[in-house]
Amino acid sequence: MEFHFLGGAMEIGASCIYVKAAGRRFLLDSGIRQSGVKDPLPDFRTIQEQGGVDAIIVSHAHMDHIGTLPIISKAYPGARVYMTVMTAELTRVLLYDSLKIMAYREDEIPHYTEQDVLDMLGRVTPVRYQTEQTLADGVRLTFYPAGHIAGAACTYLATEEGTLFYSGDFAAFSQRTIEGIHIPKLRPDVAIVETTYGNRLHANRQVEERRLVERVRECAEKGQKVLIPAFALGRSQEVLLILRAAIQNGEIPAIPVYVDGMVRDINTVYTRNPTFLKNALGKRIMRGGEPFYTKEIQPVAPRADREEILGQKGAAVIVSSSGMLTGGPSMQYAKKLVQSEDACVIITGYQDEESPGRQLMNLLDGQEERRITLDGTTLPVRCRIEQVGLSAHGDKSEITALLERLSARQVFLVHGNEEAVRDYGKELAGADYRRHIYLPECGQVYQVDIRKKRQQLSNTLPYTMQEDHAFAADDAKLLWDYWCEHYGGRKFPVSQLALIWYGCQQQEETLQRMQEILTESPYFSQNMRQLFLFETNSREDIEKALAPKERTIQEVEIQIQKLFAAHSYRKIGYYPERREVVLQFDYPDSIDRALFCENAKDLLRETGWTASVNPSMNHSAAGSVLYAAFGYRLQKVSYYVDRRQYTVTVSPETAGDQEAAGAFYRLTGWDLYVNGRCLSGKDAEGTAGLAGSAAAAKSDMEFVPGGGVSKPVEQNLAFSCIDQSFERFPDQIEKKSIRHDGEGKYLELSFVSPQVGLRYREVLQEMADQIGWRIRIADKVNQNALFQIVRSLCAEHGVMPAKNPSYIPDRRTVAVKAAGETDTEKCRAVEAAFLEKTGCACEFVLG
Numbered sequence: 001m002e003f004h005f006l007g008g009a010m011e012i013g014a015s016c017i018y019v020k021a022a023g024r025r026f027l028l029d030s031g032i033r034q035s036g037v038k039d040p041l042p043d044f045r046t047i048q049e050q051g052g053v054d055a056i057i058v059s060h061a062h063m064d065h066i067g068t069l070p071i072i073s074k075a076y077p078g079a080r081v082y083m084t085v086m087t088a089e090l091t092r093v094l095l096y097d098s099l100k101i102m103a104y105r106e107d108e109i110p111h112y113t114e115q116d117v118l119d120m121l122g123r124v125t126p127v128r129y130q131t132e133q134t135l136a137d138g139v140r141l142t143f144y145p146a147g148h149i150a151g152a153a154c155t156y157l158a159t160e161e162g163t164l165f166y167s168g169d170f171a172a173f174s175q176r177t178i179e180g181i182h183i184p185k186l187r188p189d190v191a192i193v194e195t196t197y198g199n200r201l202h203a204n205r206q207v208e209e210r211r212l213v214e215r216v217r218e219c220a221e222k223g224q225k226v227l228i229p230a231f232a233l234g235r236s237q238e239v240l241l242i243l244r245a246a247i248q249n250g251e252i253p254a255i256p257v258y259v260d261g262m263v264r265d266i267n268t269v270y271t272r273n274p275t276f277l278k279n280a281l282g283k284r285i286m287r288g289g290e291p292f293y294t295k296e297i298q299p300v301a302p303r304a305d306r307e308e309i310l311g312q313k314g315a316a317v318i319v320s321s322s323g324m325l326t327g328g329p330s331m332q333y334a335k336k337l338v339q340s341e342d343a344c345v346i347i348t349g350y351q352d353e354e355s356p357g358r359q360l361m362n363l364l365d366g367q368e369e370r371r372i373t374l375d376g377t378t379l380p381v382r383c384r385i386e387q388v389g390l391s392a393h394g395d396k397s398e399i400t401a402l403l404e405r406l407s408a409r410q411v412f413l414v415h416g417n418e419e420a421v422r423d424y425g426k427e428l429a430g431a432d433y434r435r436h437i438y439l440p441e442c443g444q445v446y447q448v449d450i451r452k453k454r455q456q457l458s459n460t461l462p463y464t465m466q467e468d469h470a471f472a473a474d475d476a477k478l479l480w481d482y483w484c485e486h487y488g489g490r491k492f493p494v495s496q497l498a499l500i501w502y503g504c505q506q507q508e509e510t511l512q513r514m515q516e517i518l519t520e521s522p523y524f525s526q527n528m529r530q531l532f533l534f535e536t537n538s539r540e541d542i543e544k545a546l547a548p549k550e551r552t553i554q555e556v557e558i559q560i561q562k563l564f565a566a567h568s569y570r571k572i573g574y575y576p577e578r579r580e581v582v583l584q585f586d587y588p589d590s591i592d593r594a595l596f597c598e599n600a601k602d603l604l605r606e607t608g609w610t611a612s613v614n615p616s617m618n619h620s621a622a623g624s625v626l627y628a629a630f631g632y633r634l635q636k637v638s639y640y641v642d643r644r645q646y647t648v649t650v651s652p653e654t655a656g657d658q659e660a661a662g663a664f665y666r667l668t669g670w671d672l673y674v675n676g677r678c679l680s681g682k683d684a685e686g687t688a689g690l691a692g693s694a695a696a697a698k699s700d701m702e703f704v705p706g707g708g709v710s711k712p713v714e715q716n717l718a719f720s721c722i723d724q725s726f727e728r729f730p731d732q733i734e735k736k737s738i739r740h741d742g743e744g745k746y747l748e749l750s751f752v753s754p755q756v757g758l759r760y761r762e763v764l765q766e767m768a769d770q771i772g773w774r775i776r777i778a779d780k781v782n783q784n785a786l787f788q789i790v791r792s793l794c795a796e797h798g799v800m801p802a803k804n805p806s807y808i809p810d811r812r813t814v815a816v817k818a819a820g821e822t823d824t825e826k827c828r829a830v831e832a833a834f835l836e837k838t839g840c841a842c843e844f845v846l847g
Contacts, residue, residue, distance in 0.1 A: 001161050001190060001448045003412065004050070005440040007031060007042035010418045012196060012350070013064045016042035017166070017414070018050065022159040024136050027056045027079075028166050028192070032067025032111075034326070034352065041068055041111070043443060044075070052076050055135050058083035059168025060152035061090035061233060063098065070095065070112035073120035082133065082141060085126040085716060086151025086276040089269045090233060092121055092720050097232075097262050101327060118721070118770050122713050126508065129153065129532050130184075131495035132459065145530060147171035147180040148392050149234035150276045154183060162189035162450040165406055169194050169415065171391075172398040173205055176241040177234070177270070178278055179529050181394075181402070187454040191408035195416035196350070196393040198424030203389050212239070212388045213246045215346055219384075220253045220315040225343045229330035229357060232262035232321035234392050235349050237270060239319050240292045241281075247296055258309055259292070260300040260329040261321035267292050267299075268723075272716065275515075275531040282531045286519075300329070302727070310336050323348070324355035325374065331356070335374050337383055344384040349391065360385050396424060403428070410448050412438045461496065463487070466503040471514050473521065475501075480523040483536055491533040494518060508714075522546055551607045556581065559607050563599045567591060568783055568807075570618070579609045586618040586806065589644060589669030621806045622646065622668055627845040628808060628815035629660040639670070647673040667809060701754060701777035702746075703761070703768040712772035718747060721771050725763060731756050734782060746774035752789070753781040753812065755839025781840065783807045789837055790814050793830045798823075799844075813841040 001021045007014030013033035019026045027047070033040045047053055053076050059065055061083075069091070073081060083091065095117045102110040127133050133141045138160045143153035148169045155166040165188035172180045219226045230236040240259065246252040259267070271291055274282035285291050293299065300309065306329060309316070320330040334356070337343035351357035359372045363385055370381040394402065403411060411428070413421050425439045438446060463486040471479070479501060483490075487500075494515040498506040501514075518524045518534050522545035527533040537545070551559075553574050560572060560581060573582040581603075585591055591613065600611040619639060626637060626648060636649040646664070650657065653675060661672040661679035672680040705712075712718065719736050726733055735750040749764070751757040757764070757777035768775045787805050794801055794816070802819035814834070818827060827844040834842035 029065040031064040070116035144183040167193040190410040192412040198420040202395040231323035236263040257297040257317040324357040464503040476521040584614040586621040587668040750778040
């Protein structure tokens with residue numbers, strides 16, 4: 001095995017190790033140096049001289065491990081990039097932020113483009129923890145949780161020439177967001193481990209958290225502002241959870257906590273990936289809870305006035321990136337706060353030697369003049385400075401414990417400054433003469449000949465079920481029985497459970513579906529420490545879970561909202577004594593009865609409650625529709641319940657009356673007689689034309705990837721790409737879904753109305769080309785959102801509605817009856833603003 005250390009050796013930054021083994025070439029991480037003093041890039045020329053790279057393996061999403069991925073991936077597009085799903089999502093956020101920073105620096109040439117980032121992400125192969133991935137004949141990759149940050153992985157690479165363990169960055173201790181490193185008994189021939197703190201022992205974590213809370217409390221009592229510059233990924237989430245718990249427990253007054261910078265985007269990624277988080281936090285998210293924000297802890301809007309935040313009276317905490325004050329909002333806040341005696345800056349993590357954060361730390365010993373240089377400007381430092389140890393790296397004792405567990409005879413120490421690496425290497429060499437300790441420097445090459453490879457422990461599963469049908473919820477009992485009989489007491493990731501069920505490895509889509517079923521099943525639970533592992537429930541717990549439960553009205557309402565989402569009901573009546581709900585519709589005769597019956601069956605099965613429809617029409621709403629359709633020409637309105645019929649007298653008649661009557665029938669299910677003639681019904685004219693228009697609209701609302709596009713990116717990455725693209729637009733996507741049709745899968749995007757979505761045709765086509773997915777705009781409106789918008793606009797312009805607004809689907813129009821004497825100009829202003837915001841019409845009926 002041959003090892004080339006291209007970066008991250010005798011230093012922290014630009015981690016990049018080139019490995020040649022079994023005729024294959026692998027790259028472990030591809031980071032960047034952020035100090036601004038050294039060359040930011042690893043030694044990529046060596047890769048070119050050695051003939052390229054076959055696979056890129058990424059440990060986690062910090063920039064010193066991923067910062068140059070777009071460069072090396074562009075140079076070798078045939079190399080797949082292996083990382084966890086969480087790391088892939090985080091990588092996208094960080095690299096896009098890097099693009100913004102490079103664009104801001106006008107005097108520098110960017111290292112890569114947005115297309116380079118997208119292309120690299122398109123080459124990502126997500127790898128689950130404890131799931132063996134074959135990279136080539138005789139080469140197998142397995143990821144294990146590394147602690148450190150969410151999604152971080154230790155790499156175990158098994159080849160015909162020997163086995164390699166690469167720690168990446170790791171932490172053995174449990175943090176608030178994640179558990180520590182978790183690896184089984186492994187037998188590597190070579191180990192490459194980080195030594196960030198190889199010559200240090202950490203303080204007790206709980207003691208340091210307590211110090212942070214105490215410092216914030218002291219400042220809050222004095223009415224001071226507190227700035228906590230923190231790494232956007234990992235450290236900020238820890239700080240927020242510490243502050244959240246302290247406020248909830250009354251240890252800190254309920255003061256505002258502002259969250260700014262890239263921290264907000266990282267929080268979103270954490271929320272989308274609960275299985276990578278600590279049990280309690282992940283379960284909170286799965287139950288629909290908010291993990292980070294409260295009424296006190298709030299994100300700062302992207303375009304918010306930060307001067308206004310700083311100018312507010314009273315105490316406040318600001319948690320913002322960057323953690324070293326090298327850029328981002330934290331540097332902007334620091335420019336003002338470091339000069340104030342009523343402020344405090346709390347440093348919580350590693351600070352590079354050249355960073356402004358290091359300048360502040362150097363002031364703690366009182367030896368240097370209290371000045372700091374921020375963004376090229378030297379400022380006096382009058383604020384209080386504190387340091388709290390919240391490191392996410394293992395210390396000397398944890399590194400030693402890891403090496404003892406691995407028992408590798410060939411050990412490389414990387415990712416640490418020279419003093420830490422040499423001190424720890426000397427200590428290791430003296431402790432065990434049989435262990436070969438290497439202290440590589442950047443640019444060095446090591447040839448390791450493993451004459452006697454260590455015998456690997458078997459990971460094979462001797463018993464499998466060999467089922468030939470897709471795993472379903474009804475199969476949970478069968479799998480539980482088999483698991484208890486053959487593997488009682490063991491924990492498995494979903495990949496191995498799929499292997500037990502099917503007898504062979506399965507694709508990611510199958511694993512995802514199986515995980516969803518297992519998560520909801522009463523027969524299995526996610527492990528308390530690691531949510532990606534499943535274990536069997538006891539027989540007693542299963543019986544208790546399967547026992548009939550009396551649902552609360554709140555629980556029934558949640559199920560109704562879920563099951564009857566396709567129905568526009570306006571009110572629910574509850575009758576607990578007979579376990580019945582009655583849904584009231586404006587127009588009960590026009591609802592899809594077959595779909596309602598299916599939904600009612602699902603509700604009965606899940607809650608034990610029956611559902612029925614109140615047969616009464618909302619005649620007030622129907623009247624508003626008629627007023628909207630005929631306006632001043634409407635002279636008389638009557639209705640006949642027994643015949644499900646409305647009759648109106650209008651004068652004068654127009655050519656559009658028949659179309660209006662047809663629309664009324666489709667909306668309400670009732671016939672409409674105009675001046676004694678039935679102009680509506682199933683065979684009303686114009687229906688075929690409407691269907692043709694709908695088909696045409698469908699084609700206009702679908703965006704197909706252009707020729708030459710590679711296969712679609714992973715769906716979470718696709719959603720993330722779309723979110724990023726729409727950040728700069730005023731109209732936001734309300735819902736993203738995966739749908740199927742005769743051509744396969746596509747992404748459906750829901751806006752407040754399809755007309756709003758059509759404003760972004762070019763953007764959506766560009767996104768389809770980039771991510772390789774068909775994209776379709778949902779052909780439906782969000783009626784509740786439309787009603788909320790029209791009410792808001794009415795209040796803004798001083799218009800008082802007499803009744804609740806109603807929606808006319810065929811005309812994509814919201815009808816509003818104004819109360820009393822209303823200024824016509826105000827109504828026209830509301831109509832114009834509504835059309836601008838929603839793409840739908842708004843019509844007032846003046847009463």
